[in-house]
Amino acid sequence: MxxxxxxxxxxxxxxxxxxxxxxxxxxxxxxxxxxxxxxxxxxxxxxxxxxxxxxxxxxxxxxxxxxxxxxxxxxxxxxxxxxxxxxxxxxxxxxxxxxxxxxxxxxxxxxxxxxxRNRRLSYIDGATVTQVMVTSPDFSLHLERRDGWHVAGQAWKRIDPLKVEALINSFVRAEALKCEREMQGRDPDVVLEFITSDGQRETFRIWFGCPVFAEVPAIDGVVELDPALTRLIPDSVSDLVDRALIKPEAQRIRRIRLSQGGRSCELRRSGESFLSAGSPVATGRIGRLLVDLRRLEGEESSGATGDDAKPVGRITIYYSSKKPAFDIVIYSNYYLALDGRTYRVRPQDLKALQTSLGALISATVKRG
Incomplete structure (x- = not known):
């Protein structure tokens, strides 16, 4: 059969x-x-x-x-x-x-x-979402996707597409931690809505607290959510503003030099791929590194590295054969230097960058 x-x-x-x-x-x-x-x-x-x-x-x-x-x-x-x-x-x-x-x-x-039982929160494909609405007692936001993401009626405001896509994909791909039978007895703290290109609408009604509860499209009743999901929900438009320190353009990159923990390697473009010592490098690992670079946000801090801070990694990206487009030095106290200026960045973002940097160097050096 x-x-x-x-x-x-x-x-x-x-x-x-x-x-x-x-x-x-x-x-x-x-x-x-x-x-x-x-x-x-x-x-x-x-x-x-x-x-x-x-x-x-x-x-x-x-x-x-x-x-x-x-x-x-x-x-x-x-x-x-x-x-x-x-x-x-x-x-x-x-x-x-x-x-x-x-x-x-x-x-x-x-x-x-x-x-x-099903634990997926959503039925839809995140790539089809064209509108996002966030509503709370103190805040209302309507985002539209037209040649990029922007606030509805305010196309001039620069919205970071990675933040919006992270919000969408995290919710539509997430699973409930627990499934509850009883409904909440009060109004939700925030309502999140996704609308797809064919008009399909999904609504997430969320109650903050410990634990975090929600009514979601694909599960009957109330579920317990991973609290990390709530950190992706914006409290204001400023949470979605593009503040990226580094915006590498993958197609323009000709060469990347990497070092961490006494190990180093150099990647050179060859057509649509990259080579290290003549051997091909997994494009997925390079893509992961570029995504982690793109997520770095921070404020400039003059002399914040201090005497006890030590450089633990370096990434230099070239668009041409000589002058670097980005020269990034990672310090042990969660600061980084970018083209001679020092920035304080979020520890979790810098840890993710160090992980992808180490994985790329390990794979390249081991194979070489």
């Missing part, structure tokens, strides 16, 4: 669960009616429909240690499966009362509502 023919699954283990496919989507309908985790259910069905027996065994025997496991159905047939112990080269399995030795597999032994 094909995986898409399966329409009904019942786990008959300790916690009885029933899942039903309707209009192409899986839902848990017992003991409660909630959306199921599509990826986990698809993996389970692929596992079931892909099982192959090594040999038929006939009637079940006690030594097979078979226990009822699950039932699943198509439009034409229903199958009852009992799971047995592992055996040499396989596992015992009974299907509709007939025993088989099948190829060994890793079954879902103790499924629960919590590990099979």
């Amino acid at each position: 094909r995986p898409d023919e399966v329409s009904d699954i019942i786990f008959v283990t300790e916690e009885k669960l029933r899942l039903l496919r309707k209009h192409g989507n899986w839902r848990i309908i017992e003991p409660v009616n909630v959306r199921a985790d599509e990826a986990k259910i698809s993996a389970l069905i692929s596992q079931l429909t892909g099982l192959q027996y090594l040999r038929p065994l006939g009637s079940p025997r006690r030594e097979y240690r078979l226990e009822p496991w699950l039932e699943f159905a198509t439009d034409r047939n229903r199958y009852g499966l009992s799971l047995g112990k592992k055996a040499a080269g396989g596992r015992y399995l009974a299907v509709n009362g007939r025993a088989y030795l099948v190829t060994d597999f890793d079954p879902v032994l103790s499924p629960t509502l919590e590990n099979l």
Whole structure:
């Protein structure tokens, strides 16, 4: 049978669960009616429909240690499966009362509502979002995407697209930490809305606190969110203003010199890729470094490095063969020097940059 023919699954283990496919989507309908985790259910069905027996065994025997496991159905047939112990080269399995030795597999032994229900917050693709609205008792913001992101009706205001995209993608890709049944009894602290190019709207109603709760589009009831998500929600337009210290233009880069912890390397452009000592360098690692550079924000601080600060890394980017476009020195006390000026930046951003810098050097030096 094909995986898409399966329409009904019942786990008959300790916690009885029933899942039903309707209009192409899986839902848990017992003991409660909630959306199921599509990826986990698809993996389970692929596992079931892909099982192959090594040999038929006939009637079940006690030594097979078979226990009822699950039932699943198509439009034409229903199958009852009992799971047995592992055996040499396989596992015992009974299907509709007939025993088989099948190829060994890793079954879902103790499924629960919590590990099979959907935890994704959203249905949409973040790339299709063209409007973002943030509303709270003290603040209202409407962003539009037209040749970049800007405040609706105020295209002259420079909005950092990376911040808006981080907000969107973090929410649409996130999963709930916990799923609650009871609703909140007060108005939300902030309402976040995404509207896609085809007019689909998703609304997130969020209550700040410890923990952070929310009503989200893809899960019934209230869920607990990762508190880190709330730090991406702007309190004002100024939170989204483009304050990037470094804006490397990837297509213009001809050469990059890197050093950290006594190790160094040099990357040179060759067509659409980069080489180090004649060997190709993973473009994903270079992209990660450039993204982390682009996220650096800070304020200039004259002489803030101090006598005890030590340089721990350096990144020099060239658009031409001689003059550097950016010369960045990273210091041990979360300052950096950029083209001779010193800035205090957020520790978490500088740590991320040091991690991507170290990973790129390690991969390049090791291969070289």
